Amino acid sequence: MCKRARREAFTLVELLVVIAIIGILIALLLPAVQAAREAARRSQCNNNIKQLVLAMQNYHDVNRVIPCRLTGTAVSQRISAFVEMLPFYEQQALFTTVNSTLGTYPPGGGVPWDTNYQPWTMPIPSLICPSEAGQAMAPAGAIGRANYCVSLGDCMGPGNQYNALAANPRGIFGSNSHITFAQITDGTSNTAAFSERVIGTSAVSVKGGTAYNIAGVMTNPSTCLATATGLYYNSGVSTAQWAGQRWPDGAMFYTGFNTVLPPNSPSCCVTNWDGDSGIASASSNHTGGVLVGMADGSVRFVSDGINAGLLTVSDPQAGISPYGVWGAMGSKNGGEAQSQP
Numbered sequence: 547m548c549k550r551a552r553r554e555a556f557t558l559v560e561l562l563v564v565i566a567i568i569g570i571l572i573a574l575l576l577p578a579v580q581a582a583r584e585a586a587r588r589s590q591c592n593n594n595i596k597q598l599v600l601a602m603q604n605y606h607d608v609n610r611v612i613p614c615r616l617t618g619t620a621v622s623q624r625i626s627a628f629v630e631m632l633p634f635y636e637q638q639a640l641f642t643t644v645n646s647t648l649g650t651y652p653p654g655g656g657v658p659w660d661t662n663y664q665p666w667t668m669p670i671p672s673l674i675c676p677s678e679a680g681q682a683m684a685p686a687g688a689i690g691r692a693n694y695c696v697s698l699g700d701c702m703g704p705g706n707q708y709n710a711l712a713a714n715p716r717g718i719f720g721s722n723s724h725i726t727f728a729q730i731t732d733g734t735s736n737t738a739a740f741s742e743r744v745i746g747t748s749a750v751s752v753k754g755g756t757a758y759n760i761a762g763v764m765t766n767p768s769t770c771l772a773t774a775t776g777l778y779y780n781s782g783v784s785t786a787q788w789a790g791q792r793w794p795d796g797a798m799f800y801t802g803f804n805t806v807l808p809p810n811s812p813s814c815c816v817t818n819w820d821g822d823s824g825i826a827s828a829s830s831n832h833t834g835g836v837l838v839g840m841a842d843g844s845v846r847f848v849s850d851g852i853n854a855g856l857l858t859v860s861d862p863q864a865g866i867s868p869y870g871v872w873g874a875m876g877s878k879n880g881g882e883a884q885s886q887p
Contacts, residue, residue: 805876
């Protein structure tokens, strides 16, 4: 009588060991996968910013000037540079709509917070960084959003369109005014044009929120640093979530940044008016810094640790920036001997 061969099987201990090994391998592999995905997102973000710089350059080729950071129409005085540049980053149809009579709205559209004006509610994917982890797409019927912003340079006053410096800020985007590439005497390769601001998920987040009624920042930018601890604003600090909430709004806290505090620092408005002056810090979800598009078309990664010079003095009216390498990157004609970030 033949004996049936005994069937071999895993013991419980062996099975647990195999499961443990698989778990360890997944734990080792997951960070690498996440890093690869973030690298791909950052590469796409880099390309988005480069396309915006090229759009600005093409605008200059056609109009012989750089677009305004903020400009006026018959209805509104806060239309952003992203509206002026629409045809130059493949949004000709939207530009045509904005510059047509639409119902009761004249050419140029309504104020950039008017949710009844349909063009302003149009999402523009190329204005959103793929690494945006917050409210990248606006709810239906809300104003469209943007991660990208234009440079006002190393000064804080021009955030308010009525400030005397607004028409000719230290950066390359003025309020109701245009400059030419010839006026960037520091060189287009040394002068920032675009960067990023996180839209965020909470007004109390340093990356996505703005502290307001912080009057001291105009004479002492380090006052703004004191409004937050780590990633969040301190308890008792009044905050608003303005950054990136309206792509057609040219107010600094919506679509602008200045090179005063280092990237991913707090942002501070001197009053509670979203069109006022202060510090709008560049920010991103990329680890350790932000991407900055230079006026020559190059894109650089700028570290949070970039030299920001002396942060206890008022913003400059002319000459060398007091805010170190970061300030020098913002000024178009400061005459600084800028080192690479």
